[in-house]
Amino acid sequence: MAKLTVEDLHSIRAREEVKMKKRNIEGKKRHIVVAMGTSGIESGAKVILDEFASLAEKKGLDDVIITQSGAIEGVKEPAIQIHTPDLGLVTYAAVKKSDVEKILDETVVGGKVIKDLQVEA
Amino acid sequence: MAFKNYILVCGGTACESSKSDQIYKNLIEEAKNQGVADQVQVVKTGCFGFCEQGPIVKVLPEDSFYVQVKPEDAKEIISEHVIKGREITRLQYGHHVRKAYEEVEDIQFYKKQKRVVLRNCGKIDPENIDEYIACDGYKALEKALFEMSEDDIINELKIAGLRGRGGAGFPTWMKWNFTKQAEGDVKYVVCNADEGDPGAYMDRSTLEGDPHSVLEAMTICGKAIGAHQGFIYIRAEYPLAIHRLEVAMKQAREYGLLGKDILGSGFDYDIEIRLGAGAFVCGEETALLQSIEGHRGMPQPRPPFPAVKGLWGKPTVINNVETWANIPAIIVNGGAWFASIGTEDSHGTKVFALTGKICNSGLVEVPMGTTLREIVFDIGGGIANGKKFKAVQTGGPSGGVITEENLDTPIDFGSLMKIGSMMGSGGMIVMDEDDCIVDVAKFYLDFTVDESCGKCAPCRIGGKTLNALLGKITEGKASDEDVAQMRQIALAMQKGSLCALGQTAPNPVLSTLKYFPEEYEAHIRDKKCPSGKCKRLISYSIDPTKCIGCTACARKCPVGAISGELKKPHSINTQVCIKCGVCKETCKFSAISVK
Ligand SMILES: Cc1cc2nc3c(=O)[nH]c(=O)nc-3n(C[C@H](O)[C@H](O)[C@H](O)COP(=O)(O)O)c2cc1C
Numbered sequence: 001m002a003k004l005t006v007e008d009l010h011s012i013r014a015r016e017e018v019k020m021k022k023r024n025i026e027g028k029k030r031h032i033v034v035a036m037g038t039s040g041i042e043s044g045a046k047v048i049l050d051e052f053a054s055l056a057e058k059k060g061l062d063d064v065i066i067t068q069s070g071a072i073e074g075v076k077e078p079a080i081q082i083h084t085p086d087l088g089l090v091t092y093a094a095v096k097k098s099d100v101e102k103i104l105d106e107t108v109v110g111g112k113v114i115k116d117l118q119v120e121a
Numbered sequence: 122m123a124f125k126n127y128i129l130v131c132g133g134t135a136c137e138s139s140k141s142d143q144i145y146k147n148l149i150e151e152a153k154n155q156g157v158a159d160q161v162q163v164v165k166t167g168c169f170g171f172c173e174q175g176p177i178v179k180v181l182p183e184d185s186f187y188v189q190v191k192p193e194d195a196k197e198i199i200s201e202h203v204i205k206g207r208e209i210t211r212l213q214y215g216h217h218v219r220k221a222y223e224e225v226e227d228i229q230f231y232k233k234q235k236r237v238v239l240r241n242c243g244k245i246d247p248e249n250i251d252e253y254i255a256c257d258g259y260k261a262l263e264k265a266l267f268e269m270s271e272d273d274i275i276n277e278l279k280i281a282g283l284r285g286r287g288g289a290g291f292p293t294w295m296k297w298n299f300t301k302q303a304e305g306d307v308k309y310v311v312c313n314a315d316e317g318d319p320g321a322y323m324d325r326s327t328l329e330g331d332p333h334s335v336l337e338a339m340t341i342c343g344k345a346i347g348a349h350q351g352f353i354y355i356r357a358e359y360p361l362a363i364h365r366l367e368v369a370m371k372q373a374r375e376y377g378l379l380g381k382d383i384l385g386s387g388f389d390y391d392i393e394i395r396l397g398a399g400a401f402v403c404g405e406e407t408a409l410l411q412s413i414e415g416h417r418g419m420p421q422p423r424p425p426f427p428a429v430k431g432l433w434g435k436p437t438v439i440n441n442v443e444t445w446a447n448i449p450a451i452i453v454n455g456g457a458w459f460a461s462i463g464t465e466d467s468h469g470t471k472v473f474a475l476t477g478k479i480c481n482s483g484l485v486e487v488p489m490g491t492t493l494r495e496i497v498f499d500i501g502g503g504i505a506n507g508k509k510f511k512a513v514q515t516g517g518p519s520g521g522v523i524t525e526e527n528l529d530t531p532i533d534f535g536s537l538m539k540i541g542s543m544m545g546s547g548g549m550i551v552m553d554e555d556d557c558i559v560d561v562a563k564f565y566l567d568f569t570v571d572e573s574c575g576k577c578a579p580c581r582i583g584g585k586t587l588n589a590l591l592g593k594i595t596e597g598k599a600s601d602e603d604v605a606q607m608r609q610i611a612l613a614m615q616k617g618s619l620c621a622l623g624q625t626a627p628n629p630v631l632s633t634l635k636y637f638p639e640e641y642e643a644h645i646r647d648k649k650c651p652s653g654k655c656k657r658l659i660s661y662s663i664d665p666t667k668c669i670g671c672t673a674c675a676r677k678c679p680v681g682a683i684s685g686e687l688k689k690p691h692s693i694n695t696q697v698c699i700k701c702g703v704c705k706e707t708c709k710f711s712a713i714s715v716k
């Protein structure tokens with residue numbers, strides 16, 4: 001490794017900050033929880049989880065935490081839950097990969113519930 | 122970008138000694154075996170502070186706080202948590218079950234803490250310089266090298282009002298300023314990582330968890346005072362801290378953050394490690410400098426202070442590890458930010474190693490001005506086993522006891538002095554009703570007598586005599602005159618000793634005499650030890666009305682002092698009994714008592 005210049009130091013910091021931010025959860029208020037568990041995984045929840053992760057990153061949604069959970073009982077999987085200070089808890093069932101962008105835009109960012117996907121949990 | 126879990130495994134000394142390194146390795150291995158290596162990143166961090174509950178494993182972004190984890194739990198963490206998203210309640214602190222979107226219920230231990238010194242401990246991998254850089258690392262150095270003059274740097278510390286964390290609380294900016302102004306072309310910077318206080322491990326944890334912060338601060342000091350060489354004096358019994366420092370120094374050199382022409386600024390600076398053999402007196406600054414020079418570690422008269430004549434007679438700044446670790450944060454966030462934390466007398470935070478008869482022992486960092494009650498009862502969770510609080514000792518062997526009546530004192534340098542103790546380096550030992558206060562004073566005096574270098578008579582002879590008198594008290598052989606003599610000796614030691622070891626050694630005696638006079642009286646006049654600790658003053662006996670003759674005690678007694686027939690009351694032969702207390706613990710019928 002060559003000796004750093006000030007610019008090198010800045011670019012290392014910029015690169016590493018992105019990585020550190022992902023594991024930093026402080027102050028993040030909006031949660032997206034993807035139900036995994038055995039049945040969730042069988043129904044394709046992993047694809048949904050990864051899609052949320054990659055789209056949220058692409059859209060630069062810095063204050064969103066995406067986590068996994070065990071199964072959500074009694075709903076059609078893949079299922080997710082969204083929790084924000086404004087909306088409280090919203091559950092969506094039978095989520096398809098193509099729904100993910102819409103969920104991010106309308107519910108997580110826009111704060112509107114998508115009635116077609118919503119179920120009572 | 123696929124979803125990823127981050128598993129932080131504590132790599133502090135306490136957790137490593139309960140196999141956290143194996144947990145770390147197993148997690149990586151299991152992730153590979155279960156085909157999810159690309160979905161997890163396992164990071165070994167510094168101490169989380171909650172060593173009592175270790176080994177600690179934290180899983181993000183779910184924020185699961187797993188405690189007392191075993192190497193064999195790695196398999197389940199991967200298969201259940203990482204793959205199926207199921208939090209493992211069995212391992213979760215307090216076994217709390219929570220919904221995934223719920224914030225982790227604030228863990229009481231962390232609630233009132235504020236992390237400045239320990240900002241990166243338990244967060245970054247201390248052996249990866251890039252993670253330090255990501256958390257504002259080396260930002261302060263860049264600022265100091267390119268945007269600030271020498272006086273700007275010193276002035277920032279003045280605004281911050283940072284006072285030394287090694288014990289005495291001397292304003293850091295003044296030390297730097299004296300050294301900068303001192304005559305001499307060669308100057309030195311020294312980090313005091315000797316940490317000899319019994320029970321203290323703040324400095325060790327800081328070095329283990331965030332070594333770069335100390336390296337960065339020492340380099341900034343070099344720029345400010347015109348020094349090009351620093352030394353870290355650390356005790357050899359801290360192998361993990363030494364290793365982390367060595368790795369950090371190597372990485373810093375590779376990046377050109379140590380060495381010649383740092384960041385192209387034209388400033389040269391490097392740091393070397395010097396190992397100490399673990400003598401408490403070598404933590405005293407003049408003795409420490411002697412030891413670095415290769416002499417016997419004996420204190421020297423001051424003045425001249427190290428700022429004028431230090432290492433090899435050159436002007437030298439010597440600061441404590443925790444003092445250093447504050448400095449990059451001050452330069453980055455500004456002195457005013459630092460001054461806004463704490464009390465008028467003392468700014469910033471203080472790290473304490475909380476130990477003794479407390480529920481949650483561990484490393485805690487609180488803003489100055491936090492009360493002892495908050496530390497002992499809120500953060501520490503109160504006294505273990507439902508016992509009654511008796512006192513807390515701060516300042517180690519140089520400090521004093523603090524009792525119930527002073528528990529609401531806001532902690533800062535000034536207020537602790539006022540109640541007869543001192544800040545010290547951060548050891549905080551909690552005592553309960555079972556602790557004998559004379560015995561506690563004797564414990565500390567035994568320590569200082571052992572550690573005295575013997576150079577000056579008040580400490581060498583005074584300490585021994587004082588200790589002998591304490592011994593007399595614990596044996597029930599003392600009179601009131603002995604106490605008067607103790608006070609006289611204490612005064613002579615305070616006034617006549619060369620260094621603070623001797624000057625402060627009587628403090629534990631004086632403060633216990635002040636706050637627990639009745640306990641001394643019980644030993645001296647009634648020949649009794651109220652806590653049942655001092656062996657010469659107690660005897661064990663069996664209450665024949667409670668004893669059912671189960672023989673359990675007789676079988677356990679190591680010296681065969683208990684006799685009696687089966688199903689008939691037993692008795693203890695006090696001539697033979699060595700007062701070990703085993704029988705009392707053994708008896709299920711509370712038939713054995715100590716008086
Ligand atoms: C007997 C004795 C032991 C000491 N041990 C330590 C120590 O282990 N670590 C430390 O930083 N300071 C220790 N000190 C205080 C140092 O002499 C010195 O005041 C300190 O390193 C200055 O740094 P600071 O201004 O950053 O606190 C000790 C002092 C005495 C008298």
Ligand code: SF4
Nearest residue numbers: 575576577580620623
């Ligand atoms: S006070 Fe004690 S430790 Fe200090 S120089 Fe004198 S003998 Fe040595």
Ligand code: SF4
Nearest residue numbers: 678698699701702704
């Ligand atoms: S105190 Fe110890 S030595 Fe004495 S009788 Fe009990 S078990 Fe035996």
Ligand code: FES
Nearest residue numbers: 131133136168172
């Ligand atoms: S060493 Fe692991 S929490 Fe302190």
